[in-house]
Amino acid sequence: MKTWKEITPGAVILEPxxxxxxxxxxxxxxxxxxxxxxxxxxxxxxxxxxxxxxxxRDGKREQFDFDFCKGCGICALExxxxxxxxxxxxxxxGK
Amino acid sequence: xxxxxxxxxxxxVAQAMRIANPDVCGAYPITPATDIxxxxxxxxxxxxxxxxxxxxxSEHSAMSACIGAAAAGGRVxxxxxxxxxxxxxxxxxxxxxxxxxxxxxxxNRALAAPLNIHGDHSDGMGMRDCGWIHFYSENAQExxxxxxxxxxxxxxxxxxxxxxxxLDGFITSHSIETMSMIDDEAARAFIxxxxxxxxxxxxxxxxxxGPLILTDxxxxxxxxxxxxxxxxxxxxxxxxxxxxKISGRKYGLFESYxxxxxxxxxxxxxxxxxxxxxxxxxxxxxxxxxxILKPRMYxxxxxxxxxxxxxxxKALAVLDRADCFGGSYxxxxxxxxxxxxPNQQKPVMINKIYGLGGRDYxxxxxxxxIDELIRIAKDGKVKSIKEYIGVRG
Numbered sequence: 162m163k164t165w166k167e168i169t170p171g172a173v174i175l176e177p178x179x180x181x182x183x184x185x186x187x188x189x190x191x192x193x194x195x196x197x198x199x200x201x202x203x204x205x206x207x208x209x210x211x212x213x214x215x216x217x218r219d220g221k222r223e224q225f226d227f228d229f230c231k232g233c234g235i236c237a238l239e240x241x242x243x244x245x246x247x248x249x250x251x252x253x254x255g256k
Numbered sequence: 257x258x259x260x261x262x263x264x265x266x267x268x269v270a271q272a273m274r275i276a277n278p279d280v281c282g283a284y285p286i287t288p289a290t291d292i293x294x295x296x297x298x299x300x301x302x303x304x305x306x307x308x309x310x311x312x313x314s315e316h317s318a319m320s321a322c323i324g325a326a327a328a329g330g331r332v333x334x335x336x337x338x339x340x341x342x343x344x345x346x347x348x349x350x351x352x353x354x355x356x357x358x359x360x361x362x363x364n365r366a367l368a369a370p371l372n373i374h375g376d377h378s379d380g381m382g383m384r385d386c387g388w389i390h391f392y393s394e395n396a397q398e399x400x401x402x403x404x405x406x407x408x409x410x411x412x413x414x415x416x417x418x419x420x421x422x423l424d425g426f427i428t429s430h431s432i433e434t435m436s437m438i439d440d441e442a443a444r445a446f447i448x449x450x451x452x453x454x455x456x457x458x459x460x461x462x463x464x465x466g467p468l469i470l471t472d473x474x475x476x477x478x479x480x481x482x483x484x485x486x487x488x489x490x491x492x493x494x495x496x497x498x499x500x501k502i503s504g505r506k507y508g509l510f511e512s513y514x515x516x517x518x519x520x521x522x523x524x525x526x527x528x529x530x531x532x533x534x535x536x537x538x539x540x541x542x543x544x545x546x547x548i549l550k551p552r553m554y555x556x557x558x559x560x561x562x563x564x565x566x567x568x569x570k571a572l573a574v575l576d577r578a579d580c581f582g583g584s585y586x587x588x589x590x591x592x593x594x595x596x597x598p599n600q601q602k603p604v605m606i607n608k609i610y611g612l613g614g615r616d617y618x619x620x621x622x623x624x625x626i627d628e629l630i631r632i633a634k635d636g637k638v639k640s641i642k643e644y645i646g647v648r649g
Contacts, residue, residue: 162472162473163473163476164476165475165476165477165479165480165483166480168473168476168477168480169454170355170416170453170454170480170484171353171354171355171356171416171454171465172353172354172465172466172467172469172473172477173354173454173463173464173465174463174464174465174467175454175461175463177462177463179464180464
């Protein structure tokens with residue numbers, strides 16, 4: 162840990178993207194569960210996620226990044242699913 | 257070397273801001289400081305400065321705009337008073353915690369309720385512990401000089417803290433006095449170019465400002481702030497010495513007036529010090545050794561230096577234009593008591609609360625106080641440590 166003599170004045174963070182080092186997933190009480198067979202890859206979950214916890218590759222969504230997902234449930238709320246079946250549901254953490 | 261002019265304290269502050277040519281001013285009007293920004297906006301309209309004026313919907317927003325602009329990398333100044341300062345209180349801590357060199361002229365005014373627009377130090381004392389550097393000015397000349405020096409002190413690379421410059425509402429802010437203005441070119445050269453430190457607008461070097469700092473680091477930032485404050489007096493004196501070269505006017509951390517050989521003394525800030533000096537002169541003519549200590553830099557408070565300057569007097573009256581409610585003494589009294597505490601030798605002290613809400617401070621109040629100090633110096637007996645003077649009943 163840095164001493165008071167080593168810190169930047171005014172707590173300015175000079176390293177871009179350093180928030181990646183501060184994993185916030187442990188704050189979670191509820192956990193989103195991705196049900197792949199119901200997913201139409203509309204990517205609304207990716208749009209609505211307030212963090213960057215929905216991983217996407219080649220236009221298709223992948224598993225959540227649980228290092229940063231705080232379990233807010235917005236993705237589950239917005240998910241249109243397939244034929245009335247949600248592709249994201251919320252579960253109790255640690256279940 | 258400049259010219260003599262007859263202007264109000266507010267215009268003196270606005271003129272200093274004109275010379276500094278801030279990049280951005282976020283402002284919201286409030287009596288008696290409205291006039292500062294009103295005069296300054298005329299400089300903006302007349303292209304005498306290149307400032308971006310941001311007229312906000314409240315003082316909280318005005319200080320927020322100043323913080324954003326300063327973080328972006330600009331030289332920033334504003335002005336406010338009383339309720340305005342109270343409303344921006346949250347952001348005052350943000351400005352100092354982010355180490356942004358924002359300059360604010362404050363036409364010191366009483367706080368409501370009861371609603372009052374006149375001269376009083378309650379607003380400045382309310383922001384006393386916000387981590388800013390504070391100066392108090394006796395008259396328009398000092399307000400102008402302190403403002404010019406404030407830019408140098410705030411923007412000093414070893415400091416980078418916001419500075420407030422107080423002048424008494426109406427008594428100084430709206431009274432016309434003669435004073436010397438420094439030649440624009442010399443004053444501009446004195447203030448110098450603004451150097452941005454870690455500006456947000458340097459987009460090639462992205463950075464984050466205002467992060468969450470929890471139990472593991474918060475105390476380190478507070479310790480660093482305390483350490484910066486300790487460097488301020490040295491820089492203030494260094495800047496004052498340079499200022500003397502262009503102005504011929506000498507400034508210290510505080511002013512000692514006929515204090516060196518004094519047996520009794522009054523400590524008083526801002527405009528009331530002028531009245532007190534006249535009364536002290538008349539007592540000196542009668543052979544009474546009385547002097548004055550007039551604080552200039554109120555935060556950081558020069559405890560050691562002030563303790564040294566006052567320890568030899570037998571009796572000392574501290575005059576406060578604000579009260580700390582809760583049955584205690586005025587804020588200046590408390591600070592000067594702290595300054596004297598470590599000394600073996602120290603005066604008997606009394607505290608007078610005067611001039612609240614712009615109540616006139618008259619020579620007879622200074623005479624009343626000096627007469628009491630003469631008695632205390634003889635027999636050491638104090639009737640009451642704290643007393644309101646100039647109050648009915």
